[in-house]
Amino acid sequence: MEGNFKLKRIVNVNDREYKWPVKPLAVICIDGSEPEYIERAIQAGQMPFTAQLLNTGIDLRVDCVIPSFTNPNNVSIVTGCPPSMHGICGNFFYDPHAESEVMMNDPKYMHVPTIFAAFEKEGAKILVVTAKDKLRKLLGHGLTFGSGGSICVSAEKADIASLEENGCEDLLNLTGLPLPNVYSADLSEFVFASGLALLENAKPDLIYLSTTDYIQHKFAPGTEGANRFYNMMDGYWSKLSASGADLVLTADHGMSAKHDSKGNPDVIYLQDSLDAWLGVGVARVILPITDPYVAHHGALGSFATIYISNELEVLPTISKLKDLNGILEVLGKNEACERFDLPSDRIGDIVIISEDRKVLGINPGHHDFSGLDVPLRSHGGLSEQVVPLISNKTFKTEAIKDTKLKNFDAFHLGLNLT
């Protein structure tokens, strides 16, 4: 495997050339990491390794893709391109012809290969560890597993990982940790413990570690719960670096408080208004944050798309939506796809984004708040678009600082620009 690092190969994928890594490169996607989390944890002395790293490395604030949700951004990072190219723009979309809502967590909905699949074809070994299993198949799409192959595994299903399906087994023994609960900080810790053990064990060339935002949904930046979590991550990053990996740290999206002064979710229910204006059955609201794991956000985010069966009603509805209190942006499909690089076949006639403290809902009966044991914090909108892009490497040239990098340039940064 060491021989790989000596060759100066170039890998071409999704309209970009990537240089072969000189050392193993670990890109870490910290789910829901509003920049203030790291800033406050460093101020509190909880991230000594990262504080030191920032003295000589790279510390940027960049945009994530909109909607600022987990899957569109993770897929953007691992393909190096926006949703208009790779096709994943939420957890599900509406197919108006089939009149059904379609889950988008199957790799068959991805239009392009990942950076990993392209590198593997050239002989690289890939290591991917994700917190929740929902992302595993998307991230590992096109990889080859089995003895000596790549590795793609989730912390959630670590106990049933197999050589055949995941490229590794026996992770509980390897990490010395018990199987974590899916709603816990331990789930993310397991990602790092696995990444560290497998870095030493399997000698990968490219590494991708993706956490869960369970902590960020519950704790604001600078709080004890948040700082403890960032302290845990800082310790693992230090160990990954000591084991010889270069690091690029970024996030899939930020996170904002989305509640009123009494601590109740501050929701704009769209379906009720639309039904009152247009009659029942004309408009359909899709909340692409909805997934099988809604306990910590109640399927409430700041981005929605709306399908309208009568196209004459689209423009009048856009102007009515703009008048609702708490709405930041209402765009027609073409305008939204152009501005946010979205795939037009998976977006409704209207895209709507709420102000930072508000979320968009269907109607009161649709959302279950029983899993919310703290006031709602969520994401999806423009207020959660700015994320960190940090590396222990340094830029090659000053000119690069003028490039408008995004979070999905993480591998480009780590392989080409440093």
Ligand SMILES: [Zn+2]
């Ligand atoms: Zn996320």
